[in-house]
Amino acid sequence: MKTTILISAFSLLFIACDSEKKSGETSVSLKSKYIITDSGLYPEGIDYDFKNQKFLLSSLQKGAIYAMNPKGEFSVFATSSKLVLPTGVYTDEIRNRLIVANADLGISQKSTTGSAGTIATVSIFNLASGELIKEVDLKNFTPNAGSCPNDIAVDKNGNIYITDSFSPIIYKLDTNYNASVFRENTLFQPKPNEFGLNGIVFHPDDYLLAVKTDTSKLLKISLTDPENITEVTGTTFNAPDGIELDKNNNLVIVENGLGLGKTYTFSSTNNWSSATKINETNIGKDEFPTTAALATDGNVYVISSKLGKLLSGDKSQSSYAIQRVN
Template identity: 70%
Template sequence: MSIRTINLNIIKMKNYILLSAFSILSIACNNDDKDSKPAHPTLQEKYTINEIGVYPEGIDYDSKNEKFVYGSMYKGTIYSLSPKGEIKSFATSSKLVLPTGIFTDEVRNRLIVANADLGISQKSTEGSAGSVATVAIFNLDTGVLIKEIDLKNFTPGAGSCLNDIAVDSNGIIYVTDSFSPVIYKIDSNYTASVFLNNALFQPAAGAFGLNGIVFHPDGYLLAAKSDSAKIFKIPLSNPQNITEVSGMQFTSPDGIELDRNNNLIVIENGLGLGKSYTFKSTDNWTSASNVSETNIGKDEFPTTAALASDGNVYVISSKLGKLLGGDKSQSTFVIQKIK
């Protein structure tokens, strides 16, 4: 064998070794990339909030920062709860009296909170019930206040109780009012208007009317009316074409939520039996049928639900009945997964 042949073989061997090393390194790097991708955290089936006077009403799950976010009706503060159960005070403002609906808008990095006054918050004043109607926008990462929009000027001669929030695919915010027959609209520039005012939404005297609301990706809103125990379908393209979803039975519906299969979760609060119901529809929410239900407890007074990043739905118990009765001493509140 010539020296030239030996040299060529050595060069080929070196190239082979280099290519093999590069391939091994590439595989290792690719595996590292896969391993470095964040996985959804493991959530507990039940979380207990141990703090006097929280009375949480609205809840949502921030899938960007992986935590629950809920509001205290009595303390006027927004809290976060980690998958491990760590609770922190997250956001508030001097105008935040009684936070109701909460929406985590991960796409636009904002936390949207509906704010009312039922005269039962520690921030309430003499005769202030029904006089507050604002929407607060916070930074979803930091809890820093971005904007507050006052909607009370749309109901100058009537009481107002902003209740729940939905956001469509364009980032437009929709807000229900439990004391007036109105759904408000806030555009991307935070300009507010009345989206819909309809006699179908008029609450009975002394009762809550419109309550929970969700945006369906097919281009319409679904909204609950508590006093008449109805779910309405409202097309965004023709809001006055309101229809009632048939085939649904419950009393005193509160918050509503779409699950990962676009089934509708309806929370029946303590004015009813205190249950969660799961409904499905095969005709684009002209009608619906009951899939399952979970008993939460009348005294627990469940109010709203949140779809978490693990695909499960969690319900919060507010014990609002106690607070409405003047009891400010309750210290145990629960967030639990429904089956």
């Protein structure tokens, strides 16, 4: 990865994760807001495990996955020697697995001299135990270019899709974890020294929706036609990060602290050719919200990462919120 890209990444770190709509699990009572107290955590990705009733979130600074139950009890859930800067997390209850995208921007406690830009992997953990199942290397697809595996979506057959924020690529892992480039397109190309593709979801009508951070666009991507990539019109936001489908298949887009630190909920009546904003929630610019998760109570929850503090050199932040979107 080029040094200029890495330097820019420190000031433009907005990584995403998402979880697709899930159903059929028993609801539990969740608080409208949780406060996590853990010095230097800097959480980034979040998802909710419907099967085991807990939030799972990634820590950019500590290189690990953490779990928090509905009571607010918090602990390390999973890690590995290769998990340096975990970004997006995805709970796949049907297949009992946790999927984690992983990179290295040189700001993790696990980063070493010269390691920035050398890691691009996907880790698969057992969703119940946190035991490592598989790690897949993606760096061979971008040997001479920047790479930052970012967010994750899973289709109805169990195929995994991963965005890359530094290269114009969406990767695919099939059901046997064979890796390939699913789409490479100039529409995905990030501006110089900026983040491109970010949050991604699989829509039940068999296509992908993804945001591009540098251009603040929402894209619809066909699963069957490589050339069928269109911009969804009618949306306005800045610095989009994570995205999530709510229980009604409306789309929640998280605008991080490089924007205003809000969430926007959009609906569509024409299969996401266009969209209309139906809700807006202010989280706070300094809170630096990044990603969102649909929980078992039918509500969407957003995590505040405080990444602005980390990127300014402050590694001592100890209070982070997970809160319900109105």
